[in-house]
Structure formats: structure tokens, C-alpha cells
Amino acid sequence: MIQKLISGIKEKNSPIVVGLDPQLGFVPEQILNKYYNEMGYTLEAVAEAIYEYNVGIMDATYDLIPAVKPQVAMYEQFGVPGVIAFKKTVDYAHKKGLVVIGDIKRGDIGSTSGAYALGHIGEVELGGKKICPFDEDIVTVNPYLGSDGVKPFIDVCKENDRGIFVLVKTSNPSSGEFQDRVISEGDDKGRPLYEIVAEKVADWGQDSMDGDYSNVGAVVGATYPEMGVRLRKLMPKAYILVPGYGAQGGSGKDLKGFFNEDGLGAIVNSSRGIIAAYKNDKYASFGAEGYADASRAAVEDMLADIRENI
């Protein structure tokens, strides 16, 4: 799977992913009102609205980007109808030739992680018939439960040629509270927890190589560029998904250290900065009606920033 992502990145010269995180406040009023008028103030109306909003953004940007990353929380927020919109978004992204990174941050005890893995990147077999329930290509995984909570995902990656990005160092302000704690034992003495997790990622990844890179990647926030440099070296074969660019504070000059010398090894996410670009002064002239074109302009600007700095 990681080679499929890399092909897209090379073909489009675009190591970026657009985060499809449709907060209600981002969806243009004309879209929301259309569905409210049709279906009332219901979860179903919102779900249809966020799907149409996503389609607009994908239609306007798919030729510039290799992948999208829908954040499932923004869909679960709207209950079952929201989850239906998530699934429709995944399917539409595939139609546009995009790799889908499901930002689900799941992780549980072994048998339960196995169920998440089958549902999101695997297949369930019913009466000899195989069905891919959500059918993302790659998902994000939370490592707090240790190896036996991650391995079922890796097994499914191998069986179905899919991928995972494991949370190592997240982009949020308080990520250091537990992730940065310095360990006192043995060979790991003096090292922060996120490095221990990173070494596990490198270790797990050996078992699922796809060309020069592994199907087991990592999440490291753009907001922590020095840590990115160090983590890049600790996980040379892991693709790094880099959130935190744009609205969260990361910029192009912070990113070089996340990439390898081959110019590969990282993919940078922007969500709000792209999908809500029309709300930003810089792109305000597009207006709410031109939200998708504003998103395209923001992708072009982000690409210019990144190409200049890598």
C-alpha cells in the first residue's frame, strides 16, 4: 500500500494530504440550508451537507493531491447518518483515485483491535463472501495498549495490502504530558517515551515492507520539528504522517527534517487551512459559493510552500 501512496506523491509532486474534517461551522451555509430545507434540522440533513461539501473539495483538488484523510470523529459527531457520510466520502475518494487515510486513532486489546482492523482496512467473510466494510486504505492507530493492540492491524495490512500510521508524537499542545516522559530503565535510560514507541514502530514495520518503505508508518506533529528530525532517523523505513501544518502552527520551514534524503518519507496534512480556506482573509474573495476553488488555491499555496522548503 505504501508504494501506492508514494506513486501518487511522485506523480503529482505532492507530499500532502487534505484532511476532510467537516466541522459544522466550515460547511457553507448555502449547502447546509439546502438540506435543512429539504430534510429539516436533522442529523440526516447535516450528513448530506457534509458529504456534498466533501465532494466539492475533492472535485476541486484531486488532481493536485495523492490522498485525503477524513477524521472519523467529525462524522461520528453526527451519529449514524454521519457515519454513512464517512463511508460515502471514502467511496467517493476512491472513485477520484485518491488514497484514503482514515484518521480513526483506534487501538484496543488484541481481539478488539482485530475487529477494528477488519472493519476499516480488512474484510469480513460471510457465507464465503468477502466484504470490505469501511474500506479505507490506511488508518491511524493509537499505541497506548502496546504490541498486542497494534499487531492485529499489521496482520490485516499484510493480508490485504493496506497500511497504518501509529501515533508517536502528536501535534497538540499537551502531547508531551505523557509522550515526552523520560524513561529511567536499562538501555532506554534518559529517552522520552515517544522514542520508545518510535523504535517499536520501526520494529513492527520490518514485518510489512513494501519496497523501500514499510506499510507501518508513524504520526509525528509538524509542531515539533526537532523531534521530527530525531524520529526520522529512528524510523528510517517508516512513512511519517505529519499533522499540525497551517492552522495548528506548523509551516513549510519546519518540515524538511521529516523527509529522507530521497525526498520521500513524509506526507503533510492540512485540514482546516484547506477545507475552510474560504473563511480565511487570504481567500475571502472566493466567497462561500466558491469554497471549493478557495480550497484549490490553498492547496496550491501549500504545495508551493512545501516544495520550496524540502
Place this chain on the structure above:
Amino acid sequence: MIQKLISGIKEKNSPIVVGLDPQLGFVPEQILNKYYNEMGYTLEAVAEAIYEYNVGIMDATYDLIPAVKPQVAMYEQFGVPGVIAFKKTVDYAHKKGLVVIGDIKRGDIGSTSGAYALGHIGEVELGGKKICPFDEDIVTVNPYLGSDGVKPFIDVCKENDRGIFVLVKTSNPSSGEFQDRVISEGDDKGRPLYEIVAEKVADWGQDSMDGDYSNVGAVVGATYPEMGVRLRKLMPKAYILVPGYGAQGGSGKDLKGFFNEDGLGAIVNSSRGIIAAYKNDKYASFGAEGYADASRAAVEDMLADIRENI
């Protein structure tokens, strides 16, 4: 919310919760085949089957237990139809007067955790109308992202009188890989990470008290009883959700240390041991047709074991 759970525990003299984790292999064949015959080998058929299976178990046990804990992974495994079955299970549990602990183990950056919190234990407001999308009473939360990933859940708990259980020390074999790492810094020198998380839980919980206990509880596995004793003391006001009883290896004699001297402070989960009891030699005489009665017998035996040991 925690007082509502405590009332149920006292009223039924039952500090236990049944984990509704319907793996496909647990669902009796007569139920699966009924829906396969009606709807073919589809996710929709499986979803209807697991819902009927859950209803049978709830009907047979609701008077003995204060709460159920559906594990959302087992529903997501079957895609959108599975998520519909999850929601129907939550609603049916409420009809039977049960507190619903959604075992979702979510956790993300602040705004994203906020979306999960609204979707699962909160309300979204659409055109002035408030809607509870999934409407669980309590959910489990993963702390790996630190305070700003947990606080949005606590805010929603306060607003809507709901609760959370934060993962501290999980029941699985490799939970120690990261959770047990010993910290080398300052006042925390020499202490494992799970204790640092536990102190945060105690700290976060002060802000959402409900009587003598907090709406912010913790998850600590029955499989680690010595740690349970220590964690009980570190979080005196936190209710502890204790998974790992039964199939995972924990037994009644391991549980005393998880409770406070008031006989409260913990609720013990069993999933497979109850819902798949009919597959256990001990209850095999019930047969697949009597699966719900087997579950009731298993609950009675679990209660006897726990009452004897606490």
C-alpha cells in the same frame, strides 16, 4: 452520572457490567441463519442478528446488572449496518433501565475529542434543536494525547451529566510495554507511567464530582491486581472499570483491592464469559437455543464469586 451507576449497583447488589461484544462466532447459528435466509450474506443481516442476540442477553439479565458495555469495535467491524446495530443496542439498553458504557477508547487532539464527546455523550445543536447522536451514558477514553485530548470529554460530562473512564492500566498482556515504563524525572522519579496517568485522572476528576465519586473514572485490568491496589489509593474518588475478569484470566479473589472500604468504587466487566456462556462446558446444557438463559446463569455465578470475595 456516576451516582446513577452507583444507585443501580446498590439496588441490584451487583458491581458488574456485561460487555456486549458480539463477535460473529458468538452469535447462535439459529439467529444468524434466520437473517441470512431473509437478507442474504450481508452486513445488514449480521447487524440484525447481533442486535437480536444482544436483546436476548439484555432481556435475560437486566434485572441482575446495572449496566452494559457495548464494545463499538465489534459493531464497526460490520460497517455502517454494524454501527446502526450499536445505536439500537444503546437505545434498547436504556429502555431496560441500564446504564450504557460505550467502550469506544477514543482520544484525539482537542477539537477532535470535542467532536467525539458531542457525538457519544453530548448533544449537537441544529437550528436550535438539540439531538443526542449516540447517547451513551459513559464512554472510555484513551489518554495518550494528554490533557487537551481528555478535557473536551470532561466538559461534556459536566454539561450533560455523563461520565468517562480513562485508560490507565489495560488488561492485555502487552499493556506494560508503554504503560509500565518507569519515569526518571523530578517528583515522578521511579514511578511507572500508568501512575502518572492515574494522578492526572484524579486531578481531572476533581472538576466533575457527583457525590462522593467523580464522573471521571479509570480503566484498570483485573489481570493486574497488585497495581489495582496501588491505583485505588492514587485515585480515591475515581470509579474503576475493571475488565479482564473471566476469559482474560482475572477472578473474584483478584478484585478486592479495586474496591474502597465503602464497598464501592469499582465495577467489573465480563464479556465473553457471559455472552458466550452457552459455548462453555459449564453451561453447555442450555444449548444454543438457550444462550440467553446461559448468560443469566453465568451472571449469577459471577455475582456469587464477586460477592464472596469483596
